[in-house]
């Protein structure tokens with residue numbers, strides 16, 4: 001069957017950046033199951049997989065607009081060290097939780113630590129990146145009623161682990 005909205009799709013994938021470095025792959029996490037048409041994967045990849053069948057290999061370059069969005073410079077701020085929790089020594093790569101203007105939880109990546117302060121980036125780690133996907137379609141099946149109700153896939157047989 002062809003991939004369409006309401007299908008659960010199993011894919012193996014390798015995701016590389018513009019330099020060809022592997023950012024993520026199913027070798028690390030195992031094959032990915034997702035519910036097609038529900039925004040569980042980035043829009044550019046979802047579009048590229050529409051109509052594909054089991055066994056298809058798909059290579060696609062997804063722009064930031066169809067991926068994790070642009071990198072907004074105004075989401076990068078430098079704060080004095082004393083504004084951060086005193087019990088943790090900030091290090092580049094560390095992720096802190098903060099509150100946005102509306103009280104929502106923000107994930108802030110530490111991108112620089114200096115004498116003046118700590119630079120935090122609230123953008124998605126892959127914001128502004130072109131995403132080079134190499135995908136193999138391992139399987140396509142009709143989603144169960146429960147999966148459609150929940151809006152996500154439940155693993156290989158529709159009864160897998162729940163999150």
Ligand code: ZN
Nearest residue numbers: 150152162163
């Ligand atoms: Zn569920």
